[in-house]
Amino acid sequence: MSEADSKRAFYRQGSWMVVATFVSGLLMFAVHIFGGWMSREEYGLFVTLLQILNLMMIPALGLQTVFAQRTAAAIEPGQRHDLAKSTRKILLLCLYVWLAIVGAVLLNQAAVLDSLKIDQPTAMHVTLLLGLPQLALPVLLGILQGRQNFAWLGGAAIANGAGRFAAVGVIVALLGGEAAGATTGVLIGLTTACLLAGWHGRQTWLGQAVADRGRFEAKAWLGRIVPLTLGLGAGQFMLSADMIAARAILPPADSGPYGAAGMIGRGLVAFTAPLAAVMFPKLVREAAGAKSSVLGQAFLGTALLGVFAGIGCTLAAWLLPGLIDAFPALAAKKKVVTEITPLIPYFIWGMLPLALGNVFVAALMAKEQYRAVPWLVGIALLYGLTLAWLANAVEPPSAQAIILTLGGFNLLFLGAAAALARRYAATPTGR
Structure with a gap:
């Protein structure tokens, strides 16, 4: 072809x-x-x-x-x-x-x-x-x-x-x-x-x-499954852990608006994931060390989708409170909507680095560059410890503080994944 x-x-x-x-x-x-x-x-x-x-x-x-x-x-x-x-x-x-x-x-x-x-x-x-x-x-x-x-x-x-x-x-x-x-x-x-x-x-x-x-061959399967589980699991942990921490930190009634806004941010990650899924088997079947533009195509496509979706969601979050009175079906839920919309921009832009980082992680795993896994797991563990510290803080953090913590660690995750993908790009295998 x-x-x-x-x-x-x-x-x-x-x-x-x-x-x-x-x-x-x-x-x-x-x-x-x-x-x-x-x-x-x-x-x-x-x-x-x-x-x-x-x-x-x-x-x-x-x-x-x-x-x-x-x-x-x-x-x-x-x-x-x-x-x-x-x-x-x-x-x-x-x-x-x-x-x-x-x-x-x-x-x-x-x-x-x-x-x-x-x-x-x-x-x-x-x-x-x-x-x-x-x-x-x-x-x-x-x-x-x-x-x-x-x-x-x-x-x-x-x-x-x-x-x-x-x-x-x-x-x-x-x-x-x-x-x-x-x-x-x-x-x-x-x-x-x-x-x-x-x-x-x-x-x-x-x-x-x-x-x-x-x-x-159980040993061969475990040799692949364990590092992949840890590498991909790091991203999954970054995606989901904040909601569990928020449920423990915030009053039960406040976890509802937080969860609703969070689903929009997590939806951004899911929405931009397909290009990495298409990229994966193509990288697997490439000759070891062969030059390829598939990773660049997947990253560019993911970035464009993510930015456009982020801009759209941010504009909707800013405009909806002012338009809500014009829609009778939403007017009854005005209080809840006005609690959700301020959190949406935080979540959208906090999750975008994770969506981009997942492209590099998928490329690393497709090429079996498992030496990158400890770095990814280390970031996830540090993030988990930070959430645990916030949950036990004398002064409970606000919802915005939890989301900003998420965004900061997702940015770190993206930077590490990109650097590791670049570092190991020329190496045929990384076991």
């Missing part, structure tokens, strides 16, 4: 993934409209549980990347047989990890409920159930990504968003559910995405009739 054809294919696939992610993200964001049917405290809890779910996903983050790598590289029949057997083994391991997480949380249930200010444990129990499809989905999506089946990779994302929106709408708006009902809707959407992704990637792990001839 010529360079011109490669560029056209990249932008065609990237455009579809942007559209699919935008539609999915829009539907997932639209779920928060139903927060108006919940109390402020319950809505804040719902958003917090969503971020806990993101953190529960960290053990499986390396799986999507590894499966994208292995699936992209599985060309010979023997490699495909190995992949089929390994997929089955890893899915079984996901089940064991999920059971361990459930057991650990249930053994410490009282402390967890107290720290998150949860009165009824039902919502937490549903969140624990969510952990199983959340752990399995990266495996199934990684197979689709590695096969460059972006049509159904995007389709699974849309199904997740559509299923979540419809289920939460029925349970919360029609049946009067609160945080527990909303998390049940999330479970329905996530399970739908798992079934769809599993079905369209079934040839890889169910369609290999001679998969028993394959080998599962």
Whole structure:
């Protein structure tokens, strides 16, 4: 394929993934409209549980990347047989990890409920159930990504968003559910995405009739999964940890507006992620040390999308309070809207460096530059310690102070990821 054809294919696939992610993200964001049917405290809890779910996903983050790598590289029949057997083994391991997480949380249930200010444990129990499809989905999506089946990779994302929106709408708006009902809707959407992704990637792990001839080399898989999990998990921690800290620091009623504004900032990261997803298998299949413009294309596209989205959200946040009286449907929620909109610019521009940093992290992981991982994990740990210090400060910080802390560490994360990607660019492998 010529360079011109490669560029056209990249932008065609990237455009579809942007559209699919935008539609999915829009539907997932639209779920928060139903927060108006919940109390402020319950809505804040719902958003917090969503971020806990993101953190529960960290053990499986390396799986999507590894499966994208292995699936992209599985060309010979023997490699495909190995992949089929390994997929089955890893899915079984996901089940064991999920059971361990459930057991650990249930053994410490009282402390967890107290720290998150949860009165009824039902919502937490549903969140624990969510952990199983959340752990399995990266495996199934990684197979689709590695096969460059972006049509159904995007389709699974849309199904997740559509299923979540419809289920939460029925349970919360029609049946009067609160945080527990909303998390049940999330479970329905996530399970739908798992079934769809599993079905369209079934040839890889169910369609290999001679998969028993394959080998599962646990040491080799762990050698890839562990550094990838730590490297990608650092970014996931940066994305989600502030909401959990805010729930512990702020009054329960204030966690609702904080969570609503935070979802817009986190949505920016999700909205700009598809170009990195398209870039990943292309970098895996390149010859070691080959010059490529894919990383530059992905970074430029992500930056443009992020800046335009950031400007749009910032303008909307500034203009909405002045226009709210013209919309009767919003006028009743004027107090809540005026509490949310001042936080949106902080979140949008605080999250943009993370979105850009994730492009470099994806490139590092695609090229197996695992020497970068300790630096990324170190920044995430320092950020976590800073949040813990803020949570135990004599004078509790404001919502703006929490977000500025997030933005500062995300900027540090971007700088480190860019420097590491540049430093190791000419090195074929970084194990």
